[in-house]
Structure formats: C-alpha cells, structure tokens
Amino acid sequence: MSGYAWDLSGTDARCISYRPGHLIHWIHFNHSMRDPGPVIPVTASVDDDGLVHIAGEKLSLVGWNHRPALLGDALHRFEGMAAWKPRWHILAVPTEAFVGGARTVFNLAPLDQRCGCYVARATNADHQVVHGVPSATDVPPLRVAVRYAAGRPRPQSVESSGREGPVT
Numbered sequence: 001m002s003g004y005a006w007d008l009s010g011t012d013a014r015c016i017s018y019r020p021g022h023l024i025h026w027i028h029f030n031h032s033m034r035d036p037g038p039v040i041p042v043t044a045s046v047d048d049d050g051l052v053h054i055a056g057e058k059l060s061l062v063g064w065n066h067r068p069a070l071l072g073d074a075l076h077r078f079e080g081m082a083a084w085k086p087r088w089h090i091l092a093v094p095t096e097a098f099v100g101g102a103r104t105v106f107n108l109a110p111l112d113q114r115c116g117c118y119v120a121r122a123t124n125a126d127h128q129v130v131h132g133v134p135s136a137t138d139v140p141p142l143r144v145a146v147r148y149a150a151g152r153p154r155p156q157s158v159e160s161s162g163r164e165g166p167v168t
Helices: 026-034 068-077
Strands: 005-007 040-046 051-056 059-064 081-085 090-092 099-101 105-107
Touching (some): 026 090, 051 081
Parallel strands (some): 005 099
Antiparallel strands (some): 040 051, 040 081, 081 090, 090 105
C-alpha cells in the first residue's frame, strides 16, 4: 500500500471534524505513508452503530468510525480485507487503483474517544455545507458606492505630464 496518493473527491459534505473516528486529514495520511510503522493485514467488519471489529494475526480490537455505511461499503468490495496502521489509527481498505481517500482510508477512534460530528453552519435551510454550490441567502447583492462608480482616479505619470526628468 505504499503507492497510495490522497484523493479528496469523497469528502463528507456535512461533518468537518478531524477528531479520532472522523475524517482523516491529508497531512495525517501523508505522514502515515512516509513513516507507516507496522502495517498489519487484517479483516474487518462494521456494525450499524459505527463499531469496527478488526481481526488479524495475534490481533483483535474494536474501534469506532462516524461513517459506518461508507466503511461497510468499502469493506464489502474487498471481502473485509484491509490494512491496520496502529501508530496512526488508520484502517486502509484496498482499491482498484492506488489512490487513498475519504472512501478507502478511515480514522478509527478508541471506544472511549467517540464523539459527535461537527457540522459547519451555513446560510442554507438545512445548515449543511454543500461544497461547490452557492448558499441560498436573503442578503441583497453588494452595490458599488457612488464615489467609486466612475472608477479610481489615477495619478498622473511623468510620461503623460510632458515633463522630463525627476518629479519634484
């Protein structure tokens, strides 16, 4: 899995938290690739409440992730195969291509560190950030003040003034 590159296309449009068990930041991911520490092949499964069961050679643990459906889909594609990086608390699910992203690399939290999602507030009705789509608002567009409508006055340059030599 050392050939992974980070892909942001699958980022969550609602939760913006990088706390344990939530989104994994690309810098965290890059550090896990440069100095991965032990990488343990495992099989994993996820419950509907986000509990992730990991089993490998001499390893059995339970963690938590805030997106159980997304993690379950990724694990289903590869029959539960994954790689566990305990130093970084990362569960990496293989992909058809060597691209790691929000749909294949998951940050797991210990059970005692579970916490709710942090949702960014916006001006749309559902209070959810929708990336790439302007937010609905009732604020009228900005108008240019009258004193700026004619344009900014330009200082006269030496060439246009007809003078030669330094300006005094």
